[in-house]
Amino acid sequence: MKKTLLMLILVSFVISKEYEVENGKTLILTTKDTKAENIKINNRTYKWLQHPKNSNEKILIITIPYRTKPEISNNGDISIKVIEGNYKKEQIVVAQSKAKPNKENQQRIKKERDEANKIYATYTNSRFWDSPFINPMESVITSPYGSARIFNGEVNSYHSGTDFRAKIGTPIYAANSGKVVIAKDRFLAGKSIVIDHGEGIFSMYYHCSEIKVKLGDIVNKGDLIALSGNSGRVSGPHLHFGILARGAQVDPIDFIQKINTLFMDK
Incomplete structure (x- = not known):
């Protein structure tokens, strides 16, 4: 069950084209589409890279900066929603x-x-x-x-x-x-x-x-x-x-x- 849940994090475009990610977190997409286009979020362009294990797949590592405001970016058929993370406060001396x-x-x-x-x-x-x-x-x-x-x-x-x-x-x-x-x-x-x-x-x-x-x-x-x-x-x-x-x-x-x-x- 735990392994199945983890695998849902990394999905092919065939399964879903709507994604949600918190500010400060990472989203990784995979595809077998050799013509997959780069994705642009908040003026940052993310490029496809070779999959480290499967030679017939590519990966897209999307990292959302901490100070990114909640937003929805539509890139063709792909929609990525950035949401605010639930972060704590610390007092340090x-x-x-x-x-x-x-x-x-x-x-x-x-x-x-x-x-x-x-x-x-x-x-x-x-x-x-x-x-x-x-x-x-x-x-x-x-x-x-x-x-x-x-x-x-x-x-x-x-x-x-x-x-x-x-x-x-x-x-x-x-x-x-x-x-x-x-x-x-x-x-x-x-x-x-x-x-x-x-x-x-x-x-x-x-x-x-x-x-x-x-x-x-x-x-x-x-x-x-x-x-x-x-x-x-x-x-x-x-x-x-x-x-x-x-x-x-x-x-x-x-x-x-x-x-x-x-x-x-x-």
């Missing part, structure tokens, strides 16, 4: 210098953000992964994706990843194969790693105490890449794990669940 950085650190934050955005815009076109994704560690989730966050009662943002409980020094493993495109200490993310998995999919590992890889390394799924810590803007030790896919930071747990259904037997 951090060092005041992290909550309200000075001018010098604000410039550093901007520089690091611009650097990352440039990397995300110039991803590897080929695919590094050919098997299901894994979580970077087996631990309790202490803060889910999408929570509205208020730092020290003033700074408002949202949680762009998922936090795993992890004492300092806990091993962190690569969610899948790819190329290390960021491996450095950053103001907000602390000691952090970003892996390019190809075709616009990136995984992120923040607040580490030690980085075990270097820029440009090719890693395999399950490789040790870092140790958890409390660097950057944090209230305590943990691992922040994120996924950016097709230009949007989405719920990493939801993304992994959806992408992994591609490898299930039909």
Whole structure:
């Protein structure tokens, strides 16, 4: 029954052409139509890719940015409705210098953000992964994706990843194969790693105490890449794990669940 339910997430156009997805979540469509057209939602174009398991099928990975407003997009015979997710609110206390950085650190934050955005815009076109994704560690989730966050009662943002409980020094493993495109200490993310998995999919590992890889390394799924810590803007030790896919930071747990259904037997 559980397997059947999961398979309903990934459907062929023959079964249904009306879909619903929350902001911050992922929708994956499959088709055997060699002439299937790209889909456009809120001025973002999503392109068809080769199915990782079935050579006669294509997949469309649709990732909805967190701040997307509810809307309905009609693309030919396909209708996609974006709905608002039920996300919580969190009050977090951090060092005041992290909550309200000075001018010098604000410039550093901007520089690091611009650097990352440039990397995300110039991803590897080929695919590094050919098997299901894994979580970077087996631990309790202490803060889910999408929570509205208020730092020290003033700074408002949202949680762009998922936090795993992890004492300092806990091993962190690569969610899948790819190329290390960021491996450095950053103001907000602390000691952090970003892996390019190809075709616009990136995984992120923040607040580490030690980085075990270097820029440009090719890693395999399950490789040790870092140790958890409390660097950057944090209230305590943990691992922040994120996924950016097709230009949007989405719920990493939801993304992994959806992408992994591609490898299930039909």
